[in-house]
Amino acid sequence: MDDGDARHSVTIRAEEDSFIEYFPDPVILFPMARMYARVVVQMHPTATVLMTDSFTSHDPMANQENFTEYRNETRVESFDGSLLCLDRYSVSGTQFSSGQLGVMGKNSVQGTFTLLNSTHPAAQLCAMIRRFLESGFDGYAGLSALPNECGIWMRLIALDAFTLRLAIQEVWTITRQTLLGERPNCRKK
Numbered sequence: 001m002d003d004g005d006a007r008h009s010v011t012i013r014a015e016e017d018s019f020i021e022y023f024p025d026p027v028i029l030f031p032m033a034r035m036y037a038r039v040v041v042q043m044h045p046t047a048t049v050l051m052t053d054s055f056t057s058h059d060p061m062a063n064q065e066n067f068t069e070y071r072n073e074t075r076v077e078s079f080d081g082s083l084l085c086l087d088r089y090s091v092s093g094t095q096f097s098s099g100q101l102g103v104m105g106k107n108s109v110q111g112t113f114t115l116l117n118s119t120h121p122a123a124q125l126c127a128m129i130r131r132f133l134e135s136g137f138d139g140y141a142g143l144s145a146l147p148n149e150c151g152i153w154m155r156l157i158a159l160d161a162f163t164l165r166l167a168i169q170e171v172w173t174i175t176r177q178t179l180l181g182e183r184p185n186c187r188k189k
Helices: 093-098 122-134 161-180
Strands: 006-014 019-022 027-029 034-043 048-057 069-078 083-092 109-117 139-145 151-158
Touching (some): 027 034, 048 069, 109 161, 122 139, 139 161
Parallel strands (some): 019 048, 027 048
Antiparallel strands (some): 069 083
């Protein structure tokens, strides 16, 4: 991008007893890209929302060029506008590719998995997901219950998009099986 920035904005309104899944493909950031992504979820207390976001950098000419900046915000609020949780971060391409961000090292993709649900005990689901992560996920992950008893949040860093996709798919499967009592069908994409 020689000028300006790209913006991606999504609003999800999760009505009473609804079940919503939002799993966009990873954002691929080319050299000089400036991307601002924002998801706002408005939740009824009985709703369930499963969602992911992820990004990676791509230098098609292999010129050691980076994206300029990626900003991401996920805001979850009740129908009356009260803030339930907020995740925000900003990273430059130089930080992302130089290893300055702690464990990025050789890893090239970052993703987030979020379950918003206030009716299922977060601790039980966190324990199940941790067992999967400890059994052989080849990357780094941070997992915790969200404030206001509104669900769980997990950030993952992986070597490549394929590894990240497999991990998120397994976490999605664990979550769906726990919430709905059966394994979901395999996704084609």
